[in-house]
Amino acid sequence: MVFDQLISNFKLGIDYALEQLINGINIGGIYALIAVGYTMVYGIIELINFAHGEIYMLGAYLAFTFYVMLKLPFPVAVLLSIFSCMLLGIFLEFIAYRPLRNAPRLAALITAIGASLFLQNLALIIWGGIPKSFPELTLPDYFQSPIITIYGSASISLLQYNIFFITVFLMLGLHLLITRTKIGTAMRACAQDKTTASLMGINVNRVITFTFAVGSSLGAVAGILAGLYYNIIKHTIGYVAGVKAFAAAVLGGIGNVPGAMLGGFVLGIAETFGAGYISSPYRDGIAYAVMILVIVFRPSGILGRKQSVKV
Amino acid sequence: MLKRIPRYSFYREKLSVSFSHNIKYFYGVLFLLVFFIPFFISNLYVIHTITLVMLYIILALGLNIIPGFTGLLDLGYVGFYAIGAYTAATLTYHLGEVVGPLSIFTNFWIIMPLAALNGAFWGILLGVPTLRLTGDYFAIVTFGFASLVELIIINEMWLTRGPMGIVMEHKPTLNLAFLYPITHHFYSEPLKFAFKGDIPFFYIIFFVVIITVIVMNRLENSRLGRAWFAIREDEIAAECSGINIMKYKVIAFAISASFGGIAGSIFAFWFKFASPESFKFWESILILCMVVLGGMGSIPGVILGTTVLVSLTEVIRVFLEPWPILVQSRFLVFGAILIIMMRFKPAGLIPLSRVKREMSSRDKSIIGAMDGSFYDITSGEKKLNSDR
Amino acid sequence: MTAEKEILSIKSLTKLYGGVVAVNNVSFDVKEGEILSLIGPNGAGKTTIFNCITGLSRPTNGEILFNDNGKKAEISGKKKTLKPDAITSIGIARTFQNIRLFNNLTILNNVKIGRHPRSKKNFAGAILRTRSQKNEEKDILKSAVRYIVFVGLEGSIMEIASNLAYGDQRRLEIARALATEPKLFLLDEPAAGMNPKETGELMELIRRIRDMGITVLVIEHDMKVVMEISDRIVVLEYGKKIADGPPEEVKNDPAVVKAYLGTD
Numbered sequence: 001m002v003f004d005q006l007i008s009n010f011k012l013g014i015d016y017a018l019e020q021l022i023n024g025i026n027i028g029g030i031y032a033l034i035a036v037g038y039t040m041v042y043g044i045i046e047l048i049n050f051a052h053g054e055i056y057m058l059g060a061y062l063a064f065t066f067y068v069m070l071k072l073p074f075p076v077a078v079l080l081s082i083f084s085c086m087l088l089g090i091f092l093e094f095i096a097y098r099p100l101r102n103a104p105r106l107a108a109l110i111t112a113i114g115a116s117l118f119l120q121n122l123a124l125i126i127w128g129g130i131p132k133s134f135p136e137l138t139l140p141d142y143f144q145s146p147i148i149t150i151y152g153s154a155s156i157s158l159l160q161y162n163i164f165f166i167t168v169f170l171m172l173g174l175h176l177l178i179t180r181t182k183i184g185t186a187m188r189a190c191a192q193d194k195t196t197a198s199l200m201g202i203n204v205n206r207v208i209t210f211t212f213a214v215g216s217s218l219g220a221v222a223g224i225l226a227g228l229y230y231n232i233i234k235h236t237i238g239y240v241a242g243v244k245a246f247a248a249a250v251l252g253g254i255g256n257v258p259g260a261m262l263g264g265f266v267l268g269i270a271e272t273f274g275a276g277y278i279s280s281p282y283r284d285g286i287a288y289a290v291m292i293l294v295i296v297f298r299p300s301g302i303l304g305r306k307q308s309v310k311v
Numbered sequence: 312m313l314k315r316i317p318r319y320s321f322y323r324e325k326l327s328v329s330f331s332h333n334i335k336y337f338y339g340v341l342f343l344l345v346f347f348i349p350f351f352i353s354n355l356y357v358i359h360t361i362t363l364v365m366l367y368i369i370l371a372l373g374l375n376i377i378p379g380f381t382g383l384l385d386l387g388y389v390g391f392y393a394i395g396a397y398t399a400a401t402l403t404y405h406l407g408e409v410v411g412p413l414s415i416f417t418n419f420w421i422i423m424p425l426a427a428l429n430g431a432f433w434g435i436l437l438g439v440p441t442l443r444l445t446g447d448y449f450a451i452v453t454f455g456f457a458s459l460v461e462l463i464i465i466n467e468m469w470l471t472r473g474p475m476g477i478v479m480e481h482k483p484t485l486n487l488a489f490l491y492p493i494t495h496h497f498y499s500e501p502l503k504f505a506f507k508g509d510i511p512f513f514y515i516i517f518f519v520v521i522i523t524v525i526v527m528n529r530l531e532n533s534r535l536g537r538a539w540f541a542i543r544e545d546e547i548a549a550e551c552s553g554i555n556i557m558k559y560k561v562i563a564f565a566i567s568a569s570f571g572g573i574a575g576s577i578f579a580f581w582f583k584f585a586s587p588e589s590f591k592f593w594e595s596i597l598i599l600c601m602v603v604l605g606g607m608g609s610i611p612g613v614i615l616g617t618t619v620l621v622s623l624t625e626v627i628r629v630f631l632e633p634w635p636i637l638v639q640s641r642f643l644v645f646g647a648i649l650i651i652m653m654r655f656k657p658a659g660l661i662p663l664s665r666v667k668r669e670m671s672s673r674d675k676s677i678i679g680a681m682d683g684s685f686y687d688i689t690s691g692e693k694k695l696n697s698d699r
Numbered sequence: 700m701t702a703e704k705e706i707l708s709i710k711s712l713t714k715l716y717g718g719v720v721a722v723n724n725v726s727f728d729v730k731e732g733e734i735l736s737l738i739g740p741n742g743a744g745k746t747t748i749f750n751c752i753t754g755l756s757r758p759t760n761g762e763i764l765f766n767d768n769g770k771k772a773e774i775s776g777k778k779k780t781l782k783p784d785a786i787t788s789i790g791i792a793r794t795f796q797n798i799r800l801f802n803n804l805t806i807l808n809n810v811k812i813g814r815h816p817r818s819k820k821n822f823a824g825a826i827l828r829t830r831s832q833k834n835e836e837k838d839i840l841k842s843a844v845r846y847i848v849f850v851g852l853e854g855s856i857m858e859i860a861s862n863l864a865y866g867d868q869r870r871l872e873i874a875r876a877l878a879t880e881p882k883l884f885l886l887d888e889p890a891a892g893m894n895p896k897e898t899g900e901l902m903e904l905i906r907r908i909r910d911m912g913i914t915v916l917v918i919e920h921d922m923k924v925v926m927e928i929s930d931r932i933v934v935l936e937y938g939k940k941i942a943d944g945p946p947e948e949v950k951n952d953p954a955v956v957k958a959y960l961g962t963d
Contacts, residue, residue, distance in 0.1 A: 291455050552875060555782075
């Protein structure tokens with residue numbers, strides 16, 4: 001039964017494949033933006049920030065609130081949303097994670113889960129259960145959906161085009177930040193060895209705060225882009241996207257930023273092709289399966305390095 | 312002789328002593344109280360809630376093994392709960408009204424152990440490749456497992472009827488007809504009870520809870536339990552003390568999973584309806600919350616934590632009925648509880664260390680009888696294994 | 700010279716960590732019943748050798764053979780490498796440089812866990828509380844208590860391990876390792892952080908362990924301890940063995956003096 005579907009889909013030809021590829025790259029870019037947030041935090045404090053997905057969700061909700069409900073200009077709404085999420089990420093780190101810096105890992109993990117639970121339901125209370133969406137006609141031109149045909153029936157919308165460039169631009173920016181700036185070097189130093197870094201004069205707490213700020217900002221952008229792309233904003237979107245992005249981060253090698261970017265794109269493409277060619281309902285399952293397989297067979301991911309424990 | 316100044320204040324130490332000594336009385340009183348509840352309380356909602364609390368106690372105690380005894384985090388426990396429930400549901404649904412030898416598989420008393428075995432089977436299957444991973448990765452994989460179970464339940468309609476769920480029409484029966492030779496003195500008819508309503512389930516679940524608590528206690532105080540504690544405290548030291556880490560982790564996981572399975576099968580018969588809605592990932596978190604709140608590893612703590620949390624859920628549900636949105640977000644409270652507990656009281660309401668402070672009186676008497684056959688430290692004589 | 704049996708043979712042991720040679724073609728034997736000290740500057744490879752013997756590290760090359768009165772076991776070599784729990788079961792126990800106790804458990808439970816390899820598994824018995832299981836538990840309790848008395852911790856038998864003073868924690872670690880009934884006992888810097896009185900007690904304890912018929916292999920920096928208790932000393936530097944002999948001989952060996960002891 002699966003094969004019949006597969007074959008009939010293949011017959012749809014290159015157009016169909018191209019469509020899937022475009023979708024995959026778009027979705028992948030969004031996942032990548034979220035994934036880098038996970039991976040940077042894990043690299044520095046070895047914590048899986050479960051609440052990161054909720055930052056993504058709140059980015060979308062806040063942009064919606066500022067734009068649709070408060071009628072602020074679109075760029076202002078976006079910037080405010082990013083800024084708020086950045087503050088939220090910093091706040092979360094300060095209140096929930098910092099006190100547990102020296103506690104057993106289990107405690108920090110549970111706290112992260114609690115934070116995720118809290119934020120998700122807070123969103124439910126504030127915005128209600130009915131999904132929100134951006135009214136398409138009032139969006140700025142560059143986010144409207146005029147369609148450019150590429151090949152046969154494959155087309156790319158302006159929105160998809162913009163999303164692609166925004167994600168790539170931001171990731172390049174992040175890469176430059178981490179490799180070329182002073183703070184970026186400080187981040188890498190802290191990820192290697194916090195104690196030595198502090199002995200070298202680096203203020204580790206500030207670096208961690210900065211890491212959360214950057215990660216949360218990118219997560220917010222991802223949320224806004226996803227909000228525009230799917231046009232459904234619900235309190236549960238953070239959970240689903242968070243899981244997938246985390247799978248992407250693991251795929252690329254947790255703690256490795258280029259890995260997370262790569263993982264995001266790979267997962268996005270794999271998911272769209274999987275859903276498009278094999279089975280739509282198990283779309284989400286692809287992320288879960290990838291995650292489990294990578295962790296079991298190659299925990300260091302595609303780009304990560306193997307780590308050993310010293311006795 | 313070495314004297315140590317007690318770390319806790321005088322009163323706290325007294326309290327721990329009386330706690331551990333008297334815990335047997337505490338359990339005894341609790342047993343009697345709960346046993347007679349249906350005789351004194353007629354409000355069915357209260358009975359239902361108490362039954363629910365007890366069901367969650369079974370689940371929480373089952374989960375407790377993993378973080379409490381072995382120190383790992385299992386986020387996928389709801390998967391085993393679902394497997395247990397759907398074992399019951401699919402067997403009764405697909406076998407339906409079949410007669411003959413196969414009908415034994417629609418019998419509640421057969422399904423329950425089957426569900427336990429099924430849970431253990433999947434626990435072992437999942438555990439063997441994954442228990443060698445570090446804590447974080449293991450948690451993630453268990454999470455993936457629960458999510459996959461949920462997906463499969465929703466999508467494999469031929470097996471589980473997907474989102475439509477399975478209605479359990481079978482009522483468990485207690486067939487004591489084989490005792491007729493004895494009972495016909497008291498009762499002219501052979502004893503056959505059909506479970507009608509909540510009350511029989513109240514007692515079934517109650518007795519399963521008792522068995523669970525007894526089993527957990529015994530495991531805790533056995534060689535197996537100690538091996539688990541060793542793994543939790545320091546894996547490397549445990550391995551160098553002769554403990555095969557993988558073996559004991561898999562055993563723990565299998566046992567935990569089997570309790571999930573048992574609870575699931577009971578739930579299916581009690582609730583009379585199995586659907587994916589009851590087995591979402593957040594159930595795992597909820598149960599974890601109960602364990603964390605009560606004190607990971609501590610059996611009385613887990614019982615207390617579960618009671619508090621489940622009752623709180625129902626109380627909030629009743630009080631916030633006028634505002635439907637808020638009822639749904641009672642999870643907000645749980646999230647806050649997790650954060651606050653980890654920050655201020657990570658060991659829980661009744662921490663494990665509190666429970667384990669005193670030596671049991673049996674141990675004390677054994678040691679007392681050893682006086683005099685001790686090794687003579689000063690003479691350096693090799694008498695260590697003399698009275699074996 | 701009486702031909703003494705070797706209980707442990709290390710042949711051409713080499714361990715590489717990436718590009719770093721931690722242990723470089725080291726060979727030596729441990730004779731049954733002796734106290735052998737392994738000394739050398741920090742980073743010389745001593746703990747790495749311990750880790751290879753106890754299965755926590757896998758040698759890059761070489762063989763480790765255990766000979767317990769004719770019962771031979773290849774701990775590491777061409778055929779396979781045993782895992783730590785198997786190695787403990789055949790009779791090798793150790794303590795750690797940074798004390799590893801089961802911190803939240805009592806002294807009694809720590810040592811009871813040490814009895815694990817010498818007690819019977821009885822899973823069903825644990826749940827059903829069969830008589831054989833109860834007897835087994837009784838035996839475990841009694842032998843654990845004996846080892847606790849042996850190291851002198853009977854006064855605080857129900858104390859939580861993390862509450863103990865440092866010297867007592869070391870003793871507890873020793874008691875737990877002894878409870879596994881080893882034939883060969885590895886001690887990794889047991890005297891670290893101890894005052895002279897505690898050190899004296901420790902030396903006495905090590906002698907008593909040897910008198911029980913257990914062979915002792917010690918890593919130590921405290922030269923007073925090493926010179927006083929050792930029957931033989933093996934000296935390592937940068938992963939290579941530079942001396943091997945009785946204390947008098949090693950003390951005056953020019954290579955050892957240059958590398959480690961210093962002229963005084």
